[in-house]
Amino acid sequence: MVRVVVDVMPKPEILDPQGKAVSGALVRLGFAGVADVRQGKRFELELEADEGDGLSADRLAEVEQMAATLLSNPVIEDYRVRVEQGADA
Amino acid sequence: MVRVVVDVMPKPEILDPQGKAVSGALVRLGFAGVADVRQGKRFELELEADEGDGLSADRLAEVEQMAATLLSNPVIEDYRVRVEQGADA
Numbered sequence: 001m002v003r004v005v006v007d008v009m010p011k012p013e014i015l016d017p018q019g020k021a022v023s024g025a026l027v028r029l030g031f032a033g034v035a036d037v038r039q040g041k042r043f044e045l046e047l048e049a050d051e052g053d054g055l056s057a058d059r060l061a062e063v064e065q066m067a068a069t070l071l072s073n074p075v076i077e078d079y080r081v082r083v084e085q086g087a088d089a
Numbered sequence: 090m091v092r093v094v095v096d097v098m099p100k101p102e103i104l105d106p107q108g109k110a111v112s113g114a115l116v117r118l119g120f121a122g123v124a125d126v127r128q129g130k131r132f133e134l135e136l137e138a139d140e141g142d143g144l145s146a147d148r149l150a151e152v153e154q155m156a157a158t159l160l161s162n163p164v165i166e167d168y169r170v171r172v173e174q175g176a177d178a
Contacts (some may be wrong), residue, residue: 002126007131020158022132031155033148035090036135043111046125055165059122066120070111 003084004050004063006079008072009040055083092140092150098129132160143152144172147166 003087010016016038023037045063048055055063072079099105105127112126123127134152144152152170161168 007130009133013154017134025159026155029155033137033150034134035137038133040131040133042098042129043108044098044127044129045123046122048122062113063118065130066115066118070118 002047002053003045004055005045005082005084006044006067006071007040007043007080007082008067009074009079010038011078012078014076038076041060041071043067045047058087091133091136091144093099093134093144093170094130094173095132095134095152095156095160095168095170097132097166097168098157099127100165100167103165125130130160 006011010019019036019038022039023034026034028035046064047059047063050059060081060083067079067081068074099108107126108127111128112123115123115126134155136144136148136152139148149170149172156168156170157163
């Protein structure tokens with residue numbers, strides 16, 4: 001198994017009402033020094049490994065496509081795909 | 090400014106219906122080899138830096154407390170706090 005993490009965050013130019021709400025709540029709870037909060041999503045995918053241990057470039061391109069088509073809305077969100085060490089591969 | 094990332098994921102023993110839905114959708118879209126998907130949240134906090142560049146141990150403990158009290162539900166979720174390089178500190 002290979003663990004791939006896809007982080008999906010609102011684009012910097014997009015207003016993030018969830019993050020704003022969290023930021024306001026932190027101030028009300030007495031936490032000082034919080035300038036900004038942005039909230040996004042984190043997906044952890046467990047993928048079957050290719051021969052060898054890792055993911056081939058083709059499979060990785062497939063994951064990029066998953067991220068662009070299903071996991072994120074590319075109009076308002078950026079995504080980042082990274083392969084974590086397949087510790088228990 | 091220091092950027093701190095808090096990842097909040099459902100605990101392994103907790104059913105994750107969002108992740109299950111994503112996993113099913115990926116299979117229907119024709120992506121093979123996806124064994125499991127779990128969906129969580131990612132918070133990016135911009136914090137004012139302490140003297141020097143980073144965060145003091147006290148401030149970091151404060152962030153842990155934010156994560157435990159507001160950003161996650163410790164009954165069903167695990168969180169992880171990490172400080173990213175304060176690139177534009």
